[in-house]
Amino acid sequence: xxxxxxxxxxxxxxxxxxxxxxxxxxVAEVRQVRAxxxxxxxxxxxxxxxxxxxxxxxxxxxxxxxxxxxxxxxIAGDFPDLHGxxxxxxxxxxxxxxxxxxxxxxxxxxxxxxxxxxRLGRVYWFSTNVDAAIQRELxxxxxxxxxxxxMAHLFCELYVRLDVxxxxxxxxxxxxxxxxxxxxxxxxTVVHANRTLQELRRRGLxxxxxxxxxxxxxxxxxxxxxxxxxxxxLEKHQL
Amino acid sequence: xxxxxxxxxxxxxxxxxxxxxxxxxxVAEVRQVRAxxxxxxxxxxxxxxxxxxxxxxxxxxxxxxxxxxxxxxxIAGDFPDLHGxxxxxxxxxxxxxxxxxxxxxxxxxxxxxxxxxxRLGRVYWFSTNVDAAIQRELxxxxxxxxxxxxMAHLFCELYVRLDVxxxxxxxxxxxxxxxxxxxxxxxxTVVHANRTLQELRRRGLxxxxxxxxxxxxxxxxxxxxxxxxxxxxLEKHQL
DNA sequence: CGAAGCATTGAAGTGCGTCAACAATCGTGG
DNA sequence: CCACGATTGTTGACGCACTTCAATGCTTCG
Numbered sequence: 001x002x003x004x005x006x007x008x009x010x011x012x013x014x015x016x017x018x019x020x021x022x023x024x025x026x027v028a029e030v031r032q033v034r035a036x037x038x039x040x041x042x043x044x045x046x047x048x049x050x051x052x053x054x055x056x057x058x059x060x061x062x063x064x065x066x067x068x069x070x071x072x073x074x075i076a077g078d079f080p081d082l083h084g085x086x087x088x089x090x091x092x093x094x095x096x097x098x099x100x101x102x103x104x105x106x107x108x109x110x111x112x113x114x115x116x117x118x119r120l121g122r123v124y125w126f127s128t129n130v131d132a133a134i135q136r137e138l139x140x141x142x143x144x145x146x147x148x149x150x151m152a153h154l155f156c157e158l159y160v161r162l163d164v165x166x167x168x169x170x171x172x173x174x175x176x177x178x179x180x181x182x183x184x185x186x187x188x189t190v191v192h193a194n195r196t197l198q199e200l201r202r203r204g205l206x207x208x209x210x211x212x213x214x215x216x217x218x219x220x221x222x223x224x225x226x227x228x229x230x231x232x233x234l235e236k237h238q239l
Numbered sequence: 240x241x242x243x244x245x246x247x248x249x250x251x252x253x254x255x256x257x258x259x260x261x262x263x264x265x266v267a268e269v270r271q272v273r274a275x276x277x278x279x280x281x282x283x284x285x286x287x288x289x290x291x292x293x294x295x296x297x298x299x300x301x302x303x304x305x306x307x308x309x310x311x312x313x314i315a316g317d318f319p320d321l322h323g324x325x326x327x328x329x330x331x332x333x334x335x336x337x338x339x340x341x342x343x344x345x346x347x348x349x350x351x352x353x354x355x356x357x358r359l360g361r362v363y364w365f366s367t368n369v370d371a372a373i374q375r376e377l378x379x380x381x382x383x384x385x386x387x388x389x390m391a392h393l394f395c396e397l398y399v400r401l402d403v404x405x406x407x408x409x410x411x412x413x414x415x416x417x418x419x420x421x422x423x424x425x426x427x428t429v430v431h432a433n434r435t436l437q438e439l440r441r442r443g444l445x446x447x448x449x450x451x452x453x454x455x456x457x458x459x460x461x462x463x464x465x466x467x468x469x470x471x472x473l474e475k476h477q478l
Numbered sequence: 479c480g481a482a483g484c485a486t487t488g489a490a491g492t493g494c495g496t497c498a499a500c501a502a503t504c505g506t507g508g
Numbered sequence: 509c510c511a512c513g514a515t516t517g518t519t520g521a522c523g524c525a526c527t528t529c530a531a532t533g534c535t536t537c538g
Contacts, residue, residue, distance in 0.1 A: 043469065061379040064465055069382040071375045083372075086365035086478060091372045091470040115357055125364045126325035132371035133322075133330045135378060136310045140300045142381035143308040143426030147526070178484065187382030192526055194486060226303055230282065231330040239325060386494070417516065431494055433518065 002027055002103050004165050005051045008077035009123060011164050012130075013237045019117050026109040027051070033096045035176075040094040046084040048106040052076055055100030056176050059092040060184065070185040072135055073097075073158065073177075077165040083128050085110050098176040122239040133231045142187045145226075147196045150186050153225035155206065155213060160229050172214040241266060241342050243404050244290045247316035248362060250403050251369075252476045258356050265348040266290070272335045274415075279333040285323040287345040291315055294339030295415050298331040299423065309424040311374055312336075312397065312416075316404040322367050324349050337415040361478040372470045381426045384465075386435045389425050392464035394445060394452060399468050411453040 002024060009015050015023075030053065033039055039057065040046070057074040071092050074080040084090055085107050114121035134157070141150045158175070162168040177185075183193035200206050205221045207214040215221055241263060248254050254262075269292065272278055278296065279285070296313040310331050313319040323329055324346050353360035373396070380389045397414070401407040416424075422432035439445050444460045446453040454460055 059375075061375060063379070063383055067383040069379045071378050083368040086361055086368050086476075087372070087472060088476065091472075092375055114360075118354055118357065118360070121353075121357070121360055121364075122325055125360075125367070128364070128368060128371065129322040129325050132367065132374060133326070135371060135374050136298075136300060136331055139310050139374060139378050139381055140302070140308045142378055144302055144306040179486095180484080189527055190484090191486085191528080195526090198486085233326060233330075237325075237327065418518095419516075428495055429517085430496080430519090434494090437518085 001030065001053050001101070002051060004053060004077040005079070005103070007165050009127070012126070012233060012235075013123055013239050015123070019120055019123075022113045022117055022120065026105050026113050027103045028106050028109070029104050031102045031104055033100050033102060035096055035098050037096045038093060039096055039100075039102070040081055040084075040090055042090045042093050044089060046081065046088055046090070046107070048104050049079065049081045049084050049110065051103040051105060052078045052080055053101040053103055056097040057100060058095050058097050058181065058185075059090075060095065061092045068184045069187060070181070071138070072131060073185060075158070075162055075165065076167060078131075079124070079127060082124060083131075085124075097181060119239055126233075126237065126239055130233050133233065137231050147186065147188055147192060148199055149225055150188075151182075151193070151196050151200060152205065152221050153227055154182075154185060155215065156222050156225045156227040157229075157232070159215060159218075160232060160234070164234070171216075171218060172212060174211060175208065175213040176211050240269065240292050240340070241290060243292060243316040244318070244342070246404050248366070251365070251472060251474075252362055252478050254362070258359055258362075261352045261356055261359065265344050265352050266342045267345050267348070268343050270341045270343055272339050272341060274335055274337050276335045277332060278335055278339075278341070279320055279323075279329055281329045281332050284328055285320065285326075285346070287343050288318065288320045288323050288349065290342040290344060291317045291319055292340040292342055295336040296339060297334050297336050297420065297424075298329075299334065300331045307423045308426060309420070310377070311370060312424060314397070314401055314404065315406060317370075318363070318366060321363060322370075324363075336420060358478055365472075365476065365478055369472050372472065376470045386425065386427055386431060387438055388464055389427075390421075390432070390435050390439060391444065391460050392466055393421075393424060394454065395461050395464050395466040396468075396471070398454060398457075399471060399473070403473070410455075410457060411451060413450060414447065414452040415450050 006015060006020060006023065052074050054076050057080050058070045059072045059080060060068050060070045062068045080094055081090055114124065141153055145153060159168055159173065162173045167173060179193050180190050183190045186193060197208065205217045207216060245254060245259060245262065291313050293315050296319050297309045298311045298319060299307050299309045301307045319333055320329055380392055384392060398407055398412065401412045406412060418432050419429050422429045425432060436447065444456045446455060
C-alpha cells in the first residue's frame with residue numbers, strides 16, 4: 001500500500017532497505033476519506049501528515065468571493081501536506097477529489113526518522129522542493145499560456161506523474177475530476193474549460209469520457225503544451 | 240552583512256548563538272552582480288547556493304516564444320536558490336533586478352551544518368516551504384485575481400517582507416523594477432501593467448516614482464488586494 | 479423517480495492584449 | 509557638459525480570448 005510512495009521516491013533516489021523500513025514504520029494508521037471531503041482545512045494546527053495511497057486530492061486556495069484556485073493535484077504516492085511538518089499549518093485546503101486511502105504519519109515520527117537517517121531528511125526536503133517546482137510551472141501556465149495550452153500541459157504533466165507510480169496505461173489514465181474542478185486547476189470558468197476541452201477533442205489530441213482520459217496524439221499534445229518534463233526532476237539524485 | 244539573513248530567520252524561529260556561528264561560517268565568499276545579470280541559468284549544475292545580502296533578484300521561467308513569468312521576487316535576507324541544495328539544478332532562472340551583493344554558500348557546508356545541527360536543517364526546510372507558500376499565493380493571484388487586485392497584492396506582500404528585514408520605511412520602500420519587469424511578475428502586458436498602476440495612483444492608494452514606492456492608503460490597498468499575510472508564516476515556530 | 483449536479487450550447491459583454499506612436503529619461507561617448 | 513541612441517513610460521484605437529448569463533439536456537444517485 002505504502003509501496004506506491006516508495007516507488008515514487010525510488011524513481012528519484014536510492015532508498016536503502018533500512019531507510020525503507022524506517023519509512024514503513026512511520027505510518028501510524030490508514031484512513032479512508034470520501035470524495036468531496038475536506039481533508040485538511042488551511043490554518044488548523046497539524047501534528048501529522050498524510051501519504052496518499054490511492055485516489056486524488058487537490059490543494060486549493062479560495063478568495064473571499066468564493067473563487068477557487070487549485071494549487072496542486074495529488075495522486076497516489078504523493079505526500080501532499082509534508083510541508084506541514086515544518087509549517088505546522090497549511091495555507092491551502094486539501095480536498096478529496098475521489099474516495100481516497102491515506103497513510104497518517106505523525107510528525108514526531110518524521111522527526112525521529114529524519115534525525116536517525118539524515119539522508120531521508122534530505123529526500124523529503126527534496127520531495128517538497130519538487131512540489132514547489134510543479135507549482136512554479138503552474139504559475140508559468142496561469143500567467144503566460146493560453147487556455148488550451150494550459151489544459152494540454154496539465155494532462156501531459158499528469159500522464160508523466162501517474163506513469164512514475166504505474167497508474168498510467170497505454171496513453172491514458174483514470175481522471176476523476178469534474179469539469180468544474182478542472183476549471184479551478186486552470187484558472188478558467190467552467191464554460192470556457194468545457195469549450196477548451198472540446199477543442200482538444202476536435203483536434204484529435206485526446207478523449208475524455210467516463211472519467212477516463214485517453215491521449216490520442218501524445219506528440220501533438222506535448223507540442224501544444226510546450227511540455228518539457230525537466231521540472232519534474234525525474235532523474236536519479238544523490239542526496 | 241549576512242545579519243540581514245539572520246534577521247529574517249530570527250523573525251520566524253529561535254536561532255542559538257552556536258547555530259548563528261555555524262551559519263556565518265558557512266559563507267565562502269561575497270560576490271557582486273550588476274543589474275540585469277543572469278545569475279543562475281536554469282538547468283546548470285549547482286554546487287553552491289546564494290544568500291542575497293543586498294539588492295533584488297527575480298526567479299523566472301520563459302516559454303519558447305519568449306514570454307516570461309516571474310515566479311518569485313527576492314529581497315535582502317532571502318536564500319533564493321536554497322532548493323538547489325537538494326535539486327542540484329534549478330528549473331527557473333535567477334536574474335539580478337538591481338546591483339546585488341551575494342553570499343556564496345557551498346552545498347558541502349550546508350550539508351555539514353545541517354548534519355551537525357539537524358534543527359537548522361528543519362529551519363532551512365521551513366524556509367523553502369515558505370517560498371513555496373509565496374508561490375502558491377502567486378498562483379491564486381494569477382488564476383483568480385483581477386489585474387488591479389493582483390498588483391495591489393504584490394505591493395502589500397513586498398511591504399511586509401521588506402519590513403521584516405528593516406527595508407521598509409514609513410509606508411514605502413525602494414522598488415527597482417521597471418514596468419516591464421513588474422508586468423512579468425503579474426502575468427500582464429507592459430501596457431496593461433502601466434494602466435493598472437495608473438489606476439492605483441488615481442485611486443490614491445500609492446505613488447511610484449524614481450524607483451520608490453509610497454503607499455498612501457495601506458488599508459485601501461490591502462482591501463483591494465484581499466491581502467491576508469498568514470501565508471507568510473510570520474509567527475514564531477518551534478522547529 | 480425525482481432532484482441535484484454535471485455537461486453543453488448560444489449570445490452578448492468586458493478585461494486585457496495588440497499595435498502603433500510619441501514623450502520622457504537614462505546612459506554613454508565625444 | 510552636451511549629443512544622441514536606447515530604454516522606459518504613456519496614450520489611443522481596436523481586437524479578441526475568455527467571461528457572463530441563461531437555457532437545455534444528461535447523469536447520477538438517494
